[in-house]
Amino acid sequence: MKTKSTILTLIIFLLICGSSNAQPFVDINAGLTGLHWSDVAWGDYDNDGDLDVIIAGFDLDNNAVTKIYNNRGNDEFIEVSGLPIPGTYIGDVAWGDYDADGDLDIIIQGYTTGSEITTLYENKGNDTFVDSGEIFVVLTDGSVSFVDFNNDGHSDILITGFDGTSYLSKIYKNNGDATFTETDVDFPGAIKSSYEWCDYDKDGDMDIFLSGLDGQGGLISKLYTNNGDETFSETENNFTGAWLGDVAWGDYNSDGYPDILLSGFYNPGRTTEIYKNNGNGTFTLITSAVLPGVAHSSSIWGDYDNDGDLDIFICGTYEEGGTWTRVTDVFINNGDDTFTEAGLNFAIDCYWGESAWGDYDADGDLDLICSGHDDAGGSNTIIYRNDNTTTNTAPAAPQNLTSSVFDNEITLSWDASTDDETPSAGLYYNAYIRTDAGDMTWIPISDIENGYRLLPAVGNVSQNLSWTITGLEDGDYFWSTQALDNNFEGSTFATEESFTIGTIGIENTQPQEVCIYPNPSNGVFAIRYGNTQNPKQLMVTDCQGREIYSFTVSEKQTSLDLTQFGKGIFFIRILSGNESTIKKVIVE
16 A cells, blocks of 8 residues: 555656656647748737737748738737738848837848839838838848948848849948938848848957858858948858858857857758857857758757757758658757757648747747748648746846947947846847937837837847947937847846937036947957047056056057957056046956
8 A cells, every 4th residue: 555655756756757748839729821931030010018920931822921910919819911011932021120110110022923022111000011112122032131230220221132133132221211222231142041140259240140052153151240331351260151041140158259050051961050159250160069950941049948048949851861851849958069859849840931939928938930841741830839837037137337428429338237047148238329309319129118129139239248339419318228138038228327429418427538348358359539639558457467568549449459468357557648547358
């Protein structure tokens, strides 16, 4: 006869076993149109506090489809009617606030029935979108994205793809009045491609990684550094050229430097690779991260189990024994440059589609949307609810906000934040600047009242603790920043601070003649001066007060390289006439 304690122990054991083998992702049967040759993107376009979704692609009968589904809560998604956006396939779609009015607009490219489009749609509210009237190069089979590539606070647009004759890439600069001007920036054009932005070198501007098939028939994967003057330079890093795949930035080892996840078809096979950012402008292929090489694929970073580090979701095809095999699964980050397949048994293996993370039910864990073909030739668009019992907590708000004004530029800085799950070095940041009248000069794509993120994406300053915005008009401004974790969950914004451009209005809260950024850095710092009337003598000392370096400058901006002295805390003394300023910098 079993005792009560024995029975209780058995029940607890069974519960633990059942819990450990429970399926964390559940198909909610949302009723979305099944698609292939497709794209999907989460975004809270109606500002009601939950993520909606846009999908575009071919349905099972090869009809072109573009639909927005409004999230009504309780796992219910309702199609928005009356949209002017034509059905689109073999292209790309992205959300962004190009007119800085606080709601999400849409840029979409691709084939339609009998034609092609690249069109920007303005969100007018009340489930209404209208053609912005802006003219862009019409491309298909490529990529579109919003990005502030020149640090003026406005959302610019990248468009890449095929125009019927050539493979092209174009950046259109936002003029600040919801109009755009084509720039001379020239990246390689590519199809079946992925172009992803991130400040990988933490120098305070957005760089870009791209992969795909170029116009000469070559497979490329290239990293371009933003030079800060509306030009880019290709780095000397070598990556596996790939197409029919995906690229994603993510700091999988939480060292403060974003790494690269690359998948796709290469000659002669398929690959999925992780390149670790070494923090000095170079990358190392992580050979211990054994992942299935996939094509026709989607591969994305996300902390699905809420343990604070980035895992990987992969769906696509790989070759095994001469036949194509499908994979749709999460690969768990073990914290030692290895990943383990979770074996989650998703309902359908998808390929020739797209996937995206997003906490659509706001329960503190990342859910999934996944589209594409299945083994039976069907087309699918599935929302999977994450039923993980461990929930995520938001980071703490950043502290010690400071600002430095130089002519019509402002450099904003803050201290690193903390989080219960994501290590401090692995956090991202997101900031805004507004005028005294409340108009956004630099948009956060977040609710500034509660920190809620309208897009499940990293912030507008990547992992930096300082950022410079240029071209501000004279006047009074207010700003703040928030921290974001690996679930894209935002802290509340820090207490708002203020500054003044020009001589009118309120006094600058942090008047400083010298600005040094990024700080901390990998050892390379940019230094800006409020004026250049007198030569300035710079002396660098270590934490024990020993002088290790000195030089004289007369320019308004210069750079300082301390990498030869290793990691640590250093002090920079700037002498200008009878004035002396001391700044502390940190080399990580």
